[in-house]
Amino acid sequence: MSQPLEPPVTIAIDGPSGSGKSSVSKAVARELGLTYLDTGAMFRALALWCVREGIDLADQDAVEQASRTFPLEMGTDPAAPAVHLAGADVGPDIRTQEVSAVVSRVATNLGVRAVLRELQRDLIRQARETGPGIVVEGRDITTVIAPDAEVRVLLTASEEARLARRAKELYDTADAQALAATHDLVVRRDQDDATVSAFFEPADGVVGIDTSSLTFAQSVAAVLDVARSAAPQDQQTPDGGDR
Numbered sequence: 001m002s003q004p005l006e007p008p009v010t011i012a013i014d015g016p017s018g019s020g021k022s023s024v025s026k027a028v029a030r031e032l033g034l035t036y037l038d039t040g041a042m043f044r045a046l047a048l049w050c051v052r053e054g055i056d057l058a059d060q061d062a063v064e065q066a067s068r069t070f071p072l073e074m075g076t077d078p079a080a081p082a083v084h085l086a087g088a089d090v091g092p093d094i095r096t097q098e099v100s101a102v103v104s105r106v107a108t109n110l111g112v113r114a115v116l117r118e119l120q121r122d123l124i125r126q127a128r129e130t131g132p133g134i135v136v137e138g139r140d141i142t143t144v145i146a147p148d149a150e151v152r153v154l155l156t157a158s159e160e161a162r163l164a165r166r167a168k169e170l171y172d173t174a175d176a177q178a179l180a181a182t183h184d185l186v187v188r189r190d191q192d193d194a195t196v197s198a199f200f201e202p203a204d205g206v207v208g209i210d211t212s213s214l215t216f217a218q219s220v221a222a223v224l225d226v227a228r229s230a231a232p233q234d235q236q237t238p239d240g241g242d243r
């Protein structure tokens with residue numbers, strides 16, 4: 001039997017759009033009794049805030065300034081991961097196609113990334129100080145935000161599988177029309193996002209899991225297997241070879 005995970009633990013999960021990050025991360029957090037942070041929701045909330053405040057997304061300095069002051073509150077309960085702006089629940093608002101279409105403009109702003117990086121690290125630190133740990137998902141968690149996480153996973157899936165999942169989610173079908181409508185929200189967005197983060201190939205020490213031909217339950221089980229077989233840090237080889 002593998003070594004059990006010893007708290008506090010950070011499970012970092014990255015991957016492209018539709019690879020299963022959000023749904024799998026929430027399920028893993030619930031199963032292991034950990035909290036959950038959706039870092040994509042932070043970029044989405046900032047994009048929504050800028051749209052509502054009339055801040056030009058092309059004005060890099062203005063958007064960076066907004067990222068320092070916008071009234072964001074992130075919930076970390078995996079059963080109900082709420083996102084609030086100025087006290088109002090914006091969970092559904094940040095996932096509209098309007099926000100999805102522009103969020104990469106905010107996420108590719110390097111000033112914004114530096115500001116949100118500190119917020120994300122603070123939330124991880126708090127979770128580790130006050131509980132057994134956290135599952136954090138995004139594009140650069142395994143590489144930039146928490147490269148020292150006890151468990152690091154990159155979820156991937158073929159473009160075809162990812163498009164079909166998103167189309168089914170949005171249009172309840174993956175017919176040709178739905179796939180075409182989803183293309184911009186998945187493929188174009190990933191191309192843009194990949195200019196500032198590397199999330200198509202696992203970095204050194206990161207376990208890659210291809211979910212293309214897995215069911216949702218199998219994807220969750222695969223990540224739980226990786227988590228449960230991660231040896232405590234002090235028992236790992238210097239090059240992380242036993243991850």
Ligand SMILES: Nc1ncnc2c1ncn2[C@@H]1O[C@H](COP(=O)(O)OP(=O)(O)O)[C@@H](O)[C@H]1O
Binds near residue numbers: 022165166
């Ligand atoms: N094998 C699978 N692994 C993960 N998610 C899957 C799988 N098959 C279908 N899905 C579905 O794909 C959709 C996209 O998953 P999501 O977690 O939103 O991805 P991401 O956060 O990476 O964009 C969800 O509706 C999810 O339930």
Ligand SMILES: Nc1ccn([C@H]2C[C@H](O)[C@@H](COP(=O)(O)OP(=O)(O)O)O2)c(=O)n1
Binds near residue numbers: 018041043044
């Ligand atoms: N750590 C992160 C998380 C998300 N992003 C970007 C990538 C996406 O365009 C947006 C929204 O991310 P989100 O994970 O919600 O996207 P999807 O679940 O794939 O639709 O933010 C990022 O650049 N870095």
